[in-house]
Amino acid sequence: MTTRFTTAFAVLIAAAGSFAARGADASTGAVLIVANEDYASLRDARGARGVVQAEGTFRASGFDVDVATDLGTDALRAALSQLGATLRAGDAQRVIIVFSGYAINAAHGIWLMGTEARAPDFATIESYGVRLETLLALAGQIQGGAVVAIADYGFPVTPGNGFQPGLPGTIDVPQGVTLVHGTGAGVAAFLRDMAAPGTNLGAAASRRSDLEIDGFNPPYLSFLPADWQPAVDAERQAWGSAVDADSVEGYDAYLATYPNGTYAAQAQEARQRLLNTPERIEAALGLSRDERRAIQRDLTILGYDPRGIDGIFGRGTRSAVGAWQGANRFEQTGFLNRDQVFELAQQGARRAAQLESEARERQREQERLDRAFWRDTGSGADEAGMRAYLDRYPDGIFASIAQDRLDQIESQRRAAAQARDRAAWDQAQQADTVLAYRAYLQDFPQGAFADQANTRIEELRRPREPQVDTAAAQAEEDAMHLPAFSKQIIEQRLDRLGLEPGAVDGTFDRQTRRAIRRYQRSADLPVTGYLTPSIVARLMAEGMVDILR
Incomplete structure (x- = not known):
């Protein structure tokens, strides 16, 4: 502590000493x-x-x-x-x-x-x-x-x-x-x-x-x-100030000075009233950013959209909390107390387990059908069977095997084809129309690529499946800014489900995208190969359950 005092102030002491004499x-x-x-x-x-x-x-x-x-x-x-x-x-x-x-x-x-x-x-x-x-x-x-x-x-x-x-x-x-x-x-x-x-x-x-x-x-x-x-009326003035402020701090100030004062009981009652507001009850929980994210994931899994899983409770989260409270016969304040946090977590865990069970059952059924179709189409023994398999199961269990074998067949066929045959086929592929492939077949009815031309004609005649807006799906995933550790948890979860995401390294490559598409099919979701907030919430929740087991 630093204290400075000089004799120059001595003239002030006499004036200050008169304080005691004032009434x-x-x-x-x-x-x-x-x-x-x-x-x-x-x-x-x-x-x-x-x-x-x-x-x-x-x-x-x-x-x-x-x-x-x-x-x-x-x-x-x-x-x-x-x-x-x-x-x-x-x-x-x-x-x-x-x-x-x-x-x-x-x-x-x-x-x-x-x-x-x-x-x-x-x-x-x-x-x-x-x-x-x-x-x-x-x-x-x-x-x-x-x-x-x-x-x-x-x-x-x-x-x-x-x-x-x-x-x-x-x-x-x-x-x-x-x-x-x-x-x-x-x-x-x-x-x-x-x-x-x-x-x-x-x-x-x-x-x-x-x-x-x-x-x-x-x-x-x-x-x-x-x-x-x-x-004499100092206490009354202090109480009046506390009432005017009507705040916890104001009543604390009164009680600090008059712990046994005339209005102490009223001050305690008013203070407790202010502390029991939903906002203060939730604030007293001291929820961390990660705990808030967990609450938002639980809301998402239960079907209440908080408009983001970012650990920030904005209007979207408050609205979701209120909707959940109403559905569970709680007062719809939009703020949580300790019991509600626990109840929400338990409901989220039960729903996550239910979704996991349903996804596993769908996956088992899809794998059974996948294996049966692979067997029925020749188990990779002929080109037509492998093409039929890939047409139905582009991300199937044997997709890599079928594609590798077809690539080998294609390579061998191109190597054996005559230059004119190959040039005509390349021209037809570039145009990629029914007329172009028919022209190729007319010129080369026994050409090296005749089977592929007929297959492609059938594909072009077949009603097109709705196109996936890949750019929009990718933009939605990119907007979540998933950190590497979250991606690793998701890859671990996909691997545990047997979806073969490749290396668990926090980097999404072609194998990871295929695993995501497999997961989306098993969960009866739009198949894009990219993540959405609801999928992230499910995979993260299931992944955390795996870690805690």
């Missing part, structure tokens, strides 16, 4: 507490609102207290201007200015940041924060009875441009003003202690290793005299 019916002083925790573009300064609990303590000591949270720069200036008007009116014997939040310093100044703050430069800094010297100058209007307390939360990003996070090591403080700065917890404790009659500021600060005190700090002067008696 108890006068206002103790003015207090402004600004707590900036919720920043629009920066990570929140979590815990910054802790200083607000000092409100009740100061009111109990007779101070007029103004509390403001999450102020932008202009609003912060307006609050300081209003305090300045109060001080100019001459009603305040003492002034306490408290700021809790982010701060930045540079060679030419120190700024306390409004909630719209971003990483500044010299051109924008004044629009993002208020200079500390403004607070010190304002407090300096009541020399010897002025305290400025700063709960310094630093700055959450590296500011650059010559700026440094937080307060600097050395701060110039005007005559007659006490500056206390440090951690949020330290400043909150200091504020609580300093409001007690007979407390010396330096002694209160020295009890905390996370505080520093600069400026006016006489070793033998109490901020409030030991015999100070605040107004």
Whole structure:
């Protein structure tokens, strides 16, 4: 802790000593507490609102207290201007200015940041924060009875441009003003202690290793005299402030000052009412990003679309939660409690197991039909049988074998074919029309490619199957930005199902795409070879079940 005190302030002590002589019916002083925790573009300064609990303590000591949270720069200036008007009116014997939040310093100044703050430069800094010297100058209007307390939360990003996070090591403080700065917890404790009659500021600060005190700090002067008696209705005022705020923090502030007060039971009841809102109940669960993703997967598996499995509970997820709650006779709040999280997980696990069982049964039946057709078409012994097999089962169990053998036959046929025959066949393939293949057969009725020409004519005459929009399917999969470890879990699941996805390496190749198409057929889904959010949810859920077995 750093403490500075010079004899130049001795002239102020006599004036400060007159505090004890002032009547108890006068206002103790003015207090402004600004707590900036919720920043629009920066990570929140979590815990910054802790200083607000000092409100009740100061009111109990007779101070007029103004509390403001999450102020932008202009609003912060307006609050300081209003305090300045109060001080100019001459009603305040003492002034306490408290700021809790982010701060930045540079060679030419120190700024306390409004909630719209971003990483500044010299051109924008004044629009993002208020200079500390403004607070010190304002407090300096009541020399010897002025305290400025700063709960310094630093700055959450590296500011650059010559700026440094937080307060600097050395701060110039005007005559007659006490500056206390440090951690949020330290400043909150200091504020609580300093409001007690007979407390010396330096002694209160020295009890905390996370505080520093600069400026006016006489070793033998109490901020409030030991015999100070605040107004009789201080508790009523504290209760009125708590009721006006109607917040957990407001009732906590009242109870911290009056744990056995007249309105303690009402404060506890009101506080519990606020804590029992669906939003707070869910927030108290402290769900991690992964736990939120698991909830979204369960909703997807159960048929409630959360519009993404990203761990962010937006309107889509809230709507899905509400629909699930309604279907299960819960109040449709869109927010979950602990029992509902467990119930949802159990339902998701049961549905995942059911889908897995159905998929396995379909796969077994498809494999039985696959093997039977392979056997009926000659088990790969003749070209026509293999082509018939591939026509029905392009991704079948024996597809690789059939294709390899046909490739060999094609290679042998092309090698044996005469140049004219081959040229005519290539020309027919390039045109790929019924007329082109008929022309080839007319010229080469016994040609090396006659069987293929007849097969292709039949294919062209056959009604076309609906074309899959491969580009759209690929774009839908790409939009999920699946990480490598998720792809590996999916490949492991496909491999466990016997769908032969190839190497389990987090990279989707031709074998993986074929395995996905096999899975889609077994699950009675559109066959594209690309993943959708619902398929990912099922495969991930089934994959996690495999891992936990």
